[in-house]
Amino acid sequence: MLNKLVKVAGIFSEAMRDAVLFLRFNSYSPFADKSKRAFYKIIIEAHTIEKGLSLRHPKMLFGKDKIRFVMAALSRYDLQHSPVPAHMSLGALDAYVNFHARAGMSDPFLDEITGYLKGWEARLPKPWKGGTRDYSFQTQPPGSLQHLIASRSSVRTLRSSPIDPDRIVEAISLAQMAPSQCNRQSSRVHTYRDPALIKELLALQGGSRGFSESVGNLFVVSSEICAWGGPGQRNQGYVDGALFAMCLLLACRSMGWGACPLNLAIDHKTESAIRRVGGIPAGERLIMMIAFGEPVAPETTVAFSPRRPAAEIVTVH
């Protein structure tokens, strides 16, 4: 009994320490490194531009405020920290201007961006690794693991037709090959094909604006909390759940479907609402949603989403 009480008390103290650590290092903290904060902020905002351009019918002159923010933030950014946010932003802005030029559109805002890009050409010569890139499903099925991993991309141009449940279960069985701690297999997956239900779930998620109407198949990946006990395991559901979700994304790719992970960075109130709408038991923690479906066409466009050079993220000890 005492042992159990100690474990329960440990959960409170660990949750408190989680909060302290998060308060100290999160991006709003005045103690967080300024360059790191700028790095993440610019990448996040530049991604909204490349993502907007990867939609089936991008809106003309979308995202003016974000674009102005990216230009201003990039001008203040220290390139020595990492050139990736600059590549991503400049590539996305360049693609934005080119997209409007192809549509025969002219606007003082586009001239403003063009002038801004000209100013950058000497500082960071082209080609800029950002914007969008062509994406092909023609190489299906990806023959090797390397090819499967390298050829996955978040696809936001999906066909809304529901996929045969047997094929969905086939993809899920493949994803079940994901490792899990002690082979616990705490991950759960809820799959939806009803357009009205999907609409309601996506409205609670919020990250699929611009392509939610094309989502006819949706996963909600969750993790059963009772697989985990004691303070040390408080976050492990997210570890196993994320590994499972990654395998599910790759399984979708191997089935020839497009898929896009959708964050569930939500508070308890929204999490409960999603559980209620989706018929998900209270004892499951939500990991993420995944929109998936047949691609609209074998050739499509995806956000460039450039990766940092490996050297930037590796510390060889």
Ligand SMILES: Cc1cc2nc3c(=O)[nH]c(=O)nc-3n(C[C@H](O)[C@H](O)[C@H](O)COP(=O)(O)O)c2cc1C
């Ligand atoms: C946990 C997670 C949550 C994500 N949430 C969203 C989202 O809400 N909306 C969206 O359009 N993309 C979302 N994405 C997709 C990312 O933007 C994308 O993975 C990233 O830009 C890298 O691009 P890639 O997947 O094409 O390689 C999410 C990705 C992850 C891993």
